[in-house]
Amino acid sequence: MRRNWLILSLTVFGFAFLYGPILSLIIFSFNDNRLVTVWSGFSTRWYAELFADTQILDAAWLSFWIAVASASIALVLGTLCSVALVRFRRFRGRTALAGMASAPLVMPDVITGLSLLLLFVSMESLIGWPAGRGVGTIIIAHTTFCIAYITVVVRSRLSDLDLSLEEAAMDLGATPVRVFFDITLPIISPALVSGWLLAFTLSLDDLVIASFVSGPGSSTLPMVIYSKIRLGVSPDVNALATIIIAIVTVGVLAATLLQMRRSARKSS
Amino acid sequence: MSQSETPLRTRWYTKLFGPGAASGRALVIFAPVAWLTVFFVVPLAVVFGISLAIKEFGRPPYSDLLTVGEGGTVQLTLHLSNYLRIITDPLYVTAYLSSIRIAAISTIVALLIGYPMAYFIARARDPWRNVLLMLVILPFWTSFLLRVYALSGFMRGNGVINGLLGIFGIEPIQMMQTDFAVYVGIVYTYLPFMVLPLFTTLVKLDVSLLEASADLGAKPWQTFWSITLPLSLPGIAAGSMLVFIPAIGEFVIPSLLGGPSTLMIGRVLWDEFFSNTNWPRASAVAVAMLLIVVVPIMLMQRAQDAVVEGRTR
Numbered sequence: 320m321r322r323n324w325l326i327l328s329l330t331v332f333g334f335a336f337l338y339g340p341i342l343s344l345i346i347f348s349f350n351d352n353r354l355v356t357v358w359s360g361f362s363t364r365w366y367a368e369l370f371a372d373t374q375i376l377d378a379a380w381l382s383f384w385i386a387v388a389s390a391s392i393a394l395v396l397g398t399l400c401s402v403a404l405v406r407f408r409r410f411r412g413r414t415a416l417a418g419m420a421s422a423p424l425v426m427p428d429v430i431t432g433l434s435l436l437l438l439f440v441s442m443e444s445l446i447g448w449p450a451g452r453g454v455g456t457i458i459i460a461h462t463t464f465c466i467a468y469i470t471v472v473v474r475s476r477l478s479d480l481d482l483s484l485e486e487a488a489m490d491l492g493a494t495p496v497r498v499f500f501d502i503t504l505p506i507i508s509p510a511l512v513s514g515w516l517l518a519f520t521l522s523l524d525d526l527v528i529a530s531f532v533s534g535p536g537s538s539t540l541p542m543v544i545y546s547k548i549r550l551g552v553s554p555d556v557n558a559l560a561t562i563i564i565a566i567v568t569v570g571v572l573a574a575t576l577l578q579m580r581r582s583a584r585k586s587s
Numbered sequence: 588m589s590q591s592e593t594p595l596r597t598r599w600y601t602k603l604f605g606p607g608a609a610s611g612r613a614l615v616i617f618a619p620v621a622w623l624t625v626f627f628v629v630p631l632a633v634v635f636g637i638s639l640a641i642k643e644f645g646r647p648p649y650s651d652l653l654t655v656g657e658g659g660t661v662q663l664t665l666h667l668s669n670y671l672r673i674i675t676d677p678l679y680v681t682a683y684l685s686s687i688r689i690a691a692i693s694t695i696v697a698l699l700i701g702y703p704m705a706y707f708i709a710r711a712r713d714p715w716r717n718v719l720l721m722l723v724i725l726p727f728w729t730s731f732l733l734r735v736y737a738l739s740g741f742m743r744g745n746g747v748i749n750g751l752l753g754i755f756g757i758e759p760i761q762m763m764q765t766d767f768a769v770y771v772g773i774v775y776t777y778l779p780f781m782v783l784p785l786f787t788t789l790v791k792l793d794v795s796l797l798e799a800s801a802d803l804g805a806k807p808w809q810t811f812w813s814i815t816l817p818l819s820l821p822g823i824a825a826g827s828m829l830v831f832i833p834a835i836g837e838f839v840i841p842s843l844l845g846g847p848s849t850l851m852i853g854r855v856l857w858d859e860f861f862s863n864t865n866w867p868r869a870s871a872v873a874v875a876m877l878l879i880v881v882v883p884i885m886l887m888q889r890a891q892d893a894v895v896e897g898r899t900r
Contacts, residue, residue, distance in 0.1 A: 400623075
């Protein structure tokens with residue numbers, strides 16, 4: 320029984336390690352004192368300051384739309400990529416596509432960012448496009464790594480899928496395109512949703528790649544946060560973090576409850 | 588699925604995408620291939636090309652590889668000076684080696700913390716298992732940058748840990764801007780990546796094997812050592828790769844938590860590019876960095892392919 324106590328205490332330590340810093344950040348976001356670690360009374364002034372800070376709000380809005388655009392373009396391309404990899408068993412370049420679709424997952428951010436920037440600069444001097452860098456180049460860069468993540472999620476769902484449903488629809492005379500939209504797509508839609516959300520989150524979170532490929536006037540939220548943190552303590556970042564954590568917690572809780580209810584219904 | 592069944596099973600795809608209607612199939616393949624070629628493969632080639640140039644003042648700030656001389660002669664100029672510098676300058680060699688060291692130590696620590704967590708969650712009863720699993724995944728969905736920031740508030744000179752130590756009358760410890768902070772930062776941010784693959788292998792572990800081992804008189808640690816640990820090796824490998832590979836190229840953690848003496852290759856590349864505007868040197872550093880990550884990447888790819896292919900058969 321001693322072993323169980325050991326595992327239990329190590330697990331408790333692990334969770335304390337994961338959540339300690341986050342909890343202290345949330346608590347101190349309600350601290351009246353500018354010194355982040357000296358408690359001097361409850362206050363919501365940092366939230367007020369956050370909502371008056373147009374730089375942060377503009378950056379958040381920009382990041383949101385970049386994430387929506389990148390995740391959506393990547394969803395289409397990643398789904399096509401998964402269909403090609405799972406359904407077309409043999410074609411020339413299949414290994415190359417599989418490699419291209421998974422290598423961005425493990426490519427260090429600094430290399431992805433640098434290589435895309437150098438590409439954009441070379442293209443601009445060769446063909447004049449893209450003229451300068453900004454939102455467009457960030458969306459291209461984010462789409463590229465999001466394709467890889469979406470492909471992982473959708474590909475594994477698609478390869479679990481029972482082919483007989485699609486075949487039955489074919490036998491009943493549906494065209495392949497119709498089968499894809501009426502049968503395949505609805506069945507893999509949970510994977511599409513989670514793939515899109517994953518891509519959205521990763522795009523929203525990216526600092527390094529965006530720093531390389533952004534231009535003047537297109538600072539994303541992580542870029543603004545990073546420069547604020549570098550300058551020193553800023554309590555309004557605590558307030559922002561608390562808001563983000565609250566949104567994510569509600570979302571993940573809802574998703575988990577939904578999933579638990581669905582699996583409970585299945586087993587009953 | 589046997590070979591002879593394949594044509595039947597993929598019949599409807601053959602109708603659209605087979606020899607008779609190659610266009611639809613080609614279109615599905617073309618879009619992702621084109622995108623990934625232009626925005627992933629070509630950029631890496633560009634990096635390699637520019638690593639053979641030298642820094643010059645102008646826009647863009649590097650020398651041309653191809654120059655057209657008088658009478659239309661094309662001249663190719665390649666410089667190996669960046670690579671020579673990387674090999675001979677101790678700055679780069681040290682950064683290279685300490686990246687590997689920091690990533691390796693952090694991976695081992697993450698494994699030591701993550702394994703008991705994954706084991707506990709895998710053995711937990713049903714509602715609890717889902718709750719604990721959610722608690723592991725939750726930080727992953729929140730911002731990476733903000734978690735590093737939260738950690739820095741925790742370890743600061745007047746932070747929570749030193750505050751707690753002060754209660755027991757212990758002098759504050761300098762944690763921020765040390766290599767120690769970088770280890771903690773990597774373990775902290777990448778722990779979910781370690782726990783999840785470990786959980787996936789441990790939850791599939793056949794409990795009857797453990798019971799059999801215990802019935803035959805093995806002590807718990809013997810059972811763990813000779814059954815649980817070997818069977819969870821795929822999870823250990825996957826989790827370690829998922830921590831080790833991104834940790835090598837990490838920029839945010841060493842720059843926010845580490846001190847000026849914390850050299851990591853990702854940070855060197857960043858400074859070379861942004862502070863020194865030496866794009867060719869930064870490119871050479873990127874090529875050198877690829878060499879360390881390319882072997883683990885290929886191993887990962889093969890493992891992933893094996894999993895996906897295995898399931899479809």
